[in-house]
Amino acid sequence: MTTADTLNLTREDPTGEGPATILDALEAAARAPEGFNFHSGRGELIEALGYAALVEQSRALAAKLIGAGVKLGDHVALIADTEGDFVRLFFACAYAGVVPAPMPLPMAFGGREGYVAHVRRMIEASDASAAFAPAMMRDWLKEAAEGLPLRLVGTIADLAEVQPSTAPLPTPDPDALAYLQFSSGSTRFPKGVSVTHRSLMANAAAISRHGLQTRPGDRCVSWLPFYHDMGLVGFMLSPIVAGLTGDYLATRDFARRPLLWLQMIARAKATISYSPSFGYELAAQRAATVDLGDLDVSCWRCAGIGGDMIRPHVLRAFADRFRPHGFDLDRYVASYGMAEATLALSFAPLGPGLRTETVDLDRLESDGVADAAKPGASRTREFVLCGPALPGHELAARGPDGSALPARRVGKIFARGPSLMRDYFREPEATAETLSPDGWLDTGDLGYFTHGELVITGRAKDLILVNGRNVWPQDLEWAVEAGVPGVRSGDVAVFSVDRDEGEEVVALIQCRTREPAARAALQDQAAKLLRLQFGTPVVVRLVGAHALPVTSSGKLSRSRARELYLSLPAEAA
The missing domain is CATH 3.40.50.12780 (ANL, N-terminal domain)
Known part of the structure; x- marks a missing residue:
């Protein structure tokens, strides 16, 4: 079956552009042998989940969600690990007529307490009526959801004893919400982006047909998290629309063994894979x-x-x-x-x-x-x-x-x-x-x-005004990374702070040594380099390794770096 066939097998939208909803696309893809393959941190295949099996299992789970009291139009929070159970629950929500809201794993939140508080706010912001997590995160989710008015809090295994509904599953309207996507939160608390089936199908079809020009035999490999738009849409949902197989490595496993990404591409003879620069x-x-x-x-x-x-x-x-x-x-x-x-x-x-x-x-x-x-x-x-x-x-x-x-x-x-x-x-x-x-x-x-x-x-x-010039913070960050020995990529955050006497430009630099002379030299070199290249004084402060805040997708958060700077005692180095 060719990609072109897959895009036009089921219920069409009124414009004739292809499947009307992601469920139509999934059922079209299920007529071929493609699907998802999940791999361990050693690159070993853990689970092969074909699209046909995904349809069957998700429909069964949808009946259980309804049987457990989840109502049409409800929202369901899903802690999004890179595993088959997340995909099953995502599509079970779709088949049940409820809206999945993928939420991040605790990779960028500085410990259990910070993560639990963050997820609790996201559950509240999404107006979720139920929440699910992978087994390893069950207790953390329970803590985050304590006292909230949720019908269900647990894992996919908790649905095993639920009596399924026998009512017919609803048919989604193309203009209904397909999912709620939380932004990565680089400037403020993440907002829930409401994405309809129509918008999703328009974007996924455009990516497949025009952006990547997918063809028979294409195959995807990804380590991008399913709670981020590039992982969710680019490498979970778009491959379904295009009828492609995808091979997946958890983000945490990529971080530990980045060459496994390339080895998986080579082994699968994959043709499509994405990454940010880092x-x-x-x-x-x-x-x-x-x-x-x-x-x-x-x-x-x-x-x-x-x-x-x-x-x-x-x-x-x-x-x-x-x-x-x-x-x-x-x-x-x-x-x-x-x-x-x-x-x-x-x-x-x-x-x-x-x-x-x-x-x-x-x-x-x-x-x-x-x-x-x-x-x-x-x-x-x-x-x-x-x-x-x-x-x-x-x-x-x-x-x-x-x-x-x-x-x-x-x-x-x-x-x-x-x-x-x-x-x-x-x-x-x-x-x-x-x-x-x-x-x-x-x-x-x-x-x-x-x-x-x-x-x-x-x-x-993020733009900084310096002596009437608009300066981009990444220019200053990259200058320090390139010009100061010992500073690594991602070690620098530059931002401005409004003071009574004008705009103060600040550079926070991650430093891995406690030796006073080395720290002083690093500060001095960075300040001189920035003054020479950009013609402005910059306040250089050193912070510990891994101290710079990042978003759930791994981007530097300059707004939170600014908050960190303002919280530092004046005498801190």
């Missing part, structure tokens, strides 16, 4: 210290890159390390998107691979214009081209007055199209701030267009 960086760093033997990843035709600011030098280093093993720069597929757009908004064209342009940083900071840098220019910045908008979608760069900007002028990026969220769940004010009445989404990102392709320059809220 995933490629971690794998290349680990590969620098080991013999890769006869590893062959020449099968990998779409090496997607997204989820954070794209770092070209990281991707070049990865390609250099794995070129002898069948990889090269032409495999990269840069893309741009966000949970509020279901997932993707733009894709770079397949074939050319990584494409960048280098601009004059002084002109960019002072005038907001992305002029090409002249040969020998001292201050430059390299950006990655993320391609045009997906078919049926629009992207625009706008100035402060809301007017559209010409090519190469940096402005706030707005998006419109069939993939956009319905709203932020039960947050009308935040929704009104983000979605205009005529359907334009304020992405919160800054960027510009060149030859119809999108280039992202940073987050609008």
Whole structure:
């Protein structure tokens, strides 16, 4: 069965574009042998879950959910581990006519107490009537849900003794919610993004047909978490729509053994896999210290890159390390998107691979214009081209007055199209701030267009004003990582703090030594480098290893780093 066949087997939507809901897509995919394969931290197959079995098991679980008292339209919180039970529960919710709300594992929350409090707030924010977790998280979930008005709190095993409902399962409306996706929370507490079946199917079909141009024989490998939009939509739901098999490694296992990702690609002869920049960086760093033997990843035709600011030098280093093993720069597929757009908004064209342009940083900071840098220019910045908008979608760069900007002028990026969220769940004010009445989404990102392709320059809220210039914090962060010995990728957070005397620029740097002279030298080197390269004094403070806060998806949270800085005693080093 071909991908094209799979996309058009069941109940069509009114536009004739394909299956109307994710359940229609799943039942279409179930007519072929594809499915999900879950692997251990050693790369061993734990479970093969075919789409046909997933349909049968999810429908049975849906009847039990209804039998346990979950009502049509309820929301159900699901702690999203990379395992078959999460997928079964997700689709059981869909078949029962209830809305799954995937929630994170405790990887980025600093201990049990912080995680329990965070998940409790998410359960409350999602208005969940039931909550499920993997067996290893049962007690933590029970603690998080204590005192909340939930009908069910436990694991999938707790449904075993429930008497299933004998009523027919409901048929979802394409305009009903498919799931509630919590944003990663880089600037504030995560908001629930309401995604309908129609938006999901529009985005998944566009990703498959136009972004990745899936074909018979394609296969996916992913370590991305199912609670993040790139993992959930990109590598759990989109493969179903495309009728592809996926092989999965838990994020925690990737972090421990990043080369297992490449070994799984080689073993499965996978063609599609995605990662933020840090995933490629971690794998290349680990590969620098080991013999890769006869590893062959020449099968990998779409090496997607997204989820954070794209770092070209990281991707070049990865390609250099794995070129002898069948990889090269032409495999990269840069893309741009966000949970509020279901997932993707733009894709770079397949074939050319990584494409960048280098601009004059002084002109960019002072005038907001992305002029090409002249040969020998001292201050430059390299950006990655993320391609045009997906078919049926629009992207625009706008100035402060809301007017559209010409090519190469940096402005706030707005998006419109069939993939956009319905709203932020039960947050009308935040929704009104983000979605205009005529359907334009304020992405919160800054960027510009060149030859119809999108280039992202940073987050609008992170921008720092220095002596009348707009400075991107990642430029300062990357300068320290590249220019100060001993500072690693991800060790630096730069942000500004409003003081009575003006804007104070701060750099928090993770430091792994307690030796006073070494610490003083690190602070001094970083402050001098930043003053020299950016012409501004920067307050440099040292924090412990792993002290910088990150979101549930692994991104640096500058807003929480700012809170950390403001909480430090004045004499702390």
